[in-house]
Amino acid sequence: MLTSHEIFVGQFMKNSERRSVYKQIKDLVKKAQTVAQKELEQRRQRLQAKLELEDKLYQEEFAENVKSRIDEDIRKRKDNLIEIKSERDRRDKEFLQEMNIKRELEDCYEIREALTHRDKLQVKEAQLEQITEKQRALIRQRQNDEYWRKVCDTHSQHYEKQLEKEQRLLINIQAHKGRGLDEQIALHQHERELELERKRQEAEELAKHLHELSLEKCRLRVPPKMQIYRKELLDMIAEKKAKREGEECDRIEEHRKLMREIASEQQDHSAALLQRKRAVYKATMEYIDYARRLHNLVEDAEAARNARIDDLRHVDICTKSNLALEVKQKAELAKLYYAELRRQMCEEYERRLREGQEMREQKITENRFVQPAKSKAELLAEQRKVREELDHQL
Structure with missing residues (x-):
């Protein structure tokens, strides 16, 4: 039968051992938390550096793509402007040629008279x-x-x-x-x-x-009267036609003679005047054409600049929204990774603590003189109780 002193001594030893074990567990938990926090911080820094590097590479690639696209658009617009200019010049040239031909036809007396004669015959x-x-x-x-x-x-x-x-x-x-x-x-x-x-x-x-x-x-x-009438009508038309052609030939010859005389008289006096008029007309047309082309180029450049600004603004908005969405997704993914890593580390640390505690409990020597021998069921019950207390502390 144990005395009260022996019971007190056994209780004291048991309590002191339990306090030392609790203190060791607490220190180990703090140390494990500190190590896990440092590892998480290092991993967070590495992830942050990696994200910044990826963002920088993406921005550089995007800037290069935007620049190449802008250069391609500028080149295409220049090609289109050159094609439009050449087509407009060709149309203007054809129009001027047509107008010159039409004016020459209208100014020529012989052609005008021939056309009038043809219309009358028809x-x-x-x-x-x-x-x-x-x-x-x-x-x-x-x-x-x-x-x-x-x-x-x-x-x-x-x-x-x-x-x-x-x-x-x-x-x-x-x-x-x-x-x-x-x-x-x-x-x-x-x-x-x-x-x-x-x-x-x-x-x-x-x-x-x-x-x-x-x-x-x-x-x-066909009745004979109709044949006679038709023959008389054709003879009359042929006679009038011959008479009219003779008169027209005489009138044309007189007109040509008069024009030759006038041309010979004005040739010496109108060469310089005609040259000056042509030069003034040519300079005026060139200036008008130049002003029109310059105005069109200014309008096209303004439209191209506005279109390019709109495109860049749209691209910038899309890029910013995509970057924000990508950063948000990466942050959420990093948060999930961090939570999963923390959970795994806690589980690993808890498992290690349990294994260490079980190993230490198995190595504790039992003082058979202070307390009676315990059965296997009691040892398992104590281990289960200690594990529950550790779970509660964790």
Whole structure:
């Protein structure tokens, strides 16, 4: 049986051992936290340096891409401006050539008179053709009326003959009534229908043939009076044409002679004046063209600069938003990495503490003289209790 002093001594030793163990665990926990904090700080610094390096590389690459894109846009715009300028110059040159040709045509008396003469001839030919066409239409109308009058007369004569024949047939039928009257009437009716059908076909063929003949006559035959009238009209036109051409030739010759005299008189006096006028006109046109091109170039440059500024502003906004989004994503990812690393380090440190405590508890020598021997179940219960206390402290 243990005395009270022995019990006190055993309790004191047990408490002192537990306090030393708790103190060691506390110191180890603090040391582990300090080491983990230093490692996390170093890793955070490395990640920050890596992020800054990546941002710098990305900005340099983006600046290079933007510069190359701007240079490419400027080159394309210059090429477009050169093409537009060449196309405008070509159109202006063609327009000036057309205007010069038109002005020369308008200033030339011979060409103007020839065009007027050609127009007059065309008008006369059109009038002659209209007169001929009207006469042909009148002839066709007259022939058509004559043809239908003949057709109507033929039909009326045929109808009168048919009525007369039917009346004679009725008289004969009434006079010779007797046996076989119905058969004779039917046979006569059939013969009458066949005769009417044959006559109708003959009338249609005759009408068709007459129509073709009338059309052929309209196409081929021309009345003698019309031929005489046309010949007289053509002779009159040819005579007037020859007379007019002679008058025009005389007038043109007089005009040419007058122009030669005027040109010979003014040639000595108008050369310098014409040269000065041409020089002034050329200088004026060149200045107008230069001013127009300069104005267009200024407008194009202003539009290109505004477009480039808008593009750069849009690119800058997109870049800043992308960088902010990327930095935010990287920060969130680093935060998750930091939390996961902290959790893993805490778990690793806790595991090490538990293993060390279990090893130390197994190495503690048991004083069998102070306290009685403990069973395996009691040792496991104490270990479980110590582990729960450590969990609570952690």
